[in-house]
Amino acid sequence: MNLEQFEQHIKKLFDEELLEELDDDYGFTNKSNNSISTIGYSTNLSIETIEKAASNNVDLMVTHHDAWDFIYGLRKECLKKLQEHNISHFWIHGPLDFSEFGTCTSLMNVVGIDKIIKYSVYDNGDVPGIGEFSEPIDFNFLVQKMRDELEEPVRAWRNNVKKVKKVGVLTGAGHSSNHLKIAVEEGCDTYITGEATLYTIQYAQFVGINLLVGSHTFTEIFGVESLANKLQNLDKDIKLVKLKEEHFEFNHK
Numbered sequence: 001m002n003l004e005q006f007e008q009h010i011k012k013l014f015d016e017e018l019l020e021e022l023d024d025d026y027g028f029t030n031k032s033n034n035s036i037s038t039i040g041y042s043t044n045l046s047i048e049t050i051e052k053a054a055s056n057n058v059d060l061m062v063t064h065h066d067a068w069d070f071i072y073g074l075r076k077e078c079l080k081k082l083q084e085h086n087i088s089h090f091w092i093h094g095p096l097d098f099s100e101f102g103t104c105t106s107l108m109n110v111v112g113i114d115k116i117i118k119y120s121v122y123d124n125g126d127v128p129g130i131g132e133f134s135e136p137i138d139f140n141f142l143v144q145k146m147r148d149e150l151e152e153p154v155r156a157w158r159n160n161v162k163k164v165k166k167v168g169v170l171t172g173a174g175h176s177s178n179h180l181k182i183a184v185e186e187g188c189d190t191y192i193t194g195e196a197t198l199y200t201i202q203y204a205q206f207v208g209i210n211l212l213v214g215s216h217t218f219t220e221i222f223g224v225e226s227l228a229n230k231l232q233n234l235d236k237d238i239k240l241v242k243l244k245e246e247h248f249e250f251n252h253k
Contacts, residue, residue, distance in 0.1 A: 001036040001235050003028075003088060006060065009234045013227070014095045022122065025094035029066055029075075030082040033059045041228040042243035043217045045078055045091060052243045054085040061243070062231070064103070064224050066091040096223050098122045101230065103171040103223030104129035107192065110149045110222050111142065113167055118186070120170060128170040128179055130186050136163035139210060142190070150218040152247045155196065157211040159204055164190045168209075171219040177203040184209055194219035215249035 001009075011019070019026070029045065040058035042049045045067045053061050061082075067075040082089050096102045097120060104120035113131035120129035142164050143156040167190045168183025174193035180203050183191045190210040193200075194217075204211040225242065232238050 001238060002034050003031060003036065003060075005235075006036060006090070006231075009231055010090075010092070012234070013101075013230055014092075014099055018095050018098060018122075022094035022098075026092040026096075027090070029089040029091060030079055031088050032083055032086045033088045036060045036088070037237065038239045038241060039228060039231060040241040040243045041224050042245055043221045043224055044245060045089060046074070046245075047077060047081060049243045049245060050078060050081045050085065050087065053087055053241070054081075056241045056243070058087055058241055058243075061087055061089045062224065062228060063089070063091045064093060064096055064220050066093070092227070094122060096227060097126070097171070101223075101226045103220045104169045106222035106226045107171055107219055108167075108169055111145050111192070112137075113169075117166075126170060126174060126179065128168040128174060128183050128191070130166070130168055130183070130188065132166050133164065136165045139164050139190070143212060146192070146212055146214060150214045152215055152218055152250055155211075155213045157201060157204060159210050160189055160208045162189050164210065166190070167192060169193070171223065172216045175200040175213075180204060180207070180209060180211075192219070215247065217245055217249060218247065221245075 036059045038058050039060050040053040041062045043064045045063045067078040108131045114134050115132040118130040121127045146154045166188045168188040169192045172194045175195040184207050192212045196213040
């Protein structure tokens with residue numbers, strides 16, 4: 001595969017209108033290597049993930065996040081490292097969040113939500129996905145399921161006595177009270193996201209919706225993995241390497 005063929009695959013996998021609407025929320029950071037036999041994937045572009053890609057002879061990195069400009073100086077250093085190791089890099093943020101196989105849907109699948117009522121969409125802002133369990137499950141069972149799948153100490157606030165049935169999901173920074181309000185209005189008893197502030201917690205307690213919070217990185221990795229698998233399905237000769245990141249958003253000490 002070359003980079004032109006890779007771009008054609010992206011156009012096949014994502015809705016054309018979504019790519020046009022969010023055309024500034026994906027793209028190449030670097031095009032060093034035009035011969036792609038190994039794709040490495042992770043949530044974040046960082047010095048650490050680039051070094052792991054280099055050690056695994058990765059030709060193209062695919063990530064959810066770019067090295068954002070507001071992490072001052074990181075993008076410049078990442079570009080330097082990518083060029084040094086002759087690794088191309090493609091990131092896809094908004095389109096992956098709002099695709100039918102993307103970050104929210106993939107996390108729903110991982111925790112066992114078997115009926116998707118609404119996909120996460122972009123409508124002048126992020127709108128959570130809404131899903132249901134076919135049979136209500138125990139809150140503590142869901143908490144443990146998330147901890148097992150994400151392999152990290154997911155935080156949990158139980159704010160009602162019901163079994164879990166209807167769930168709102170917005171991976172990553174889905175912590176705004178506006179996001180939770182949508183889930184409440186949809187009749188959700190539980191909300192899952194990847195970040196929380198004081199106000200997230202306060203609002204969830206006030207309206208009586210359970211709150212489960214993993215990390216930004218590991219609530220979104222399943223969506224990147226879904227994309228990587230779809231790319232491999234389009235080109236069976238491509239090798240995939242998961243560039244496993246540390247759980248650096250939690251302090252284990």
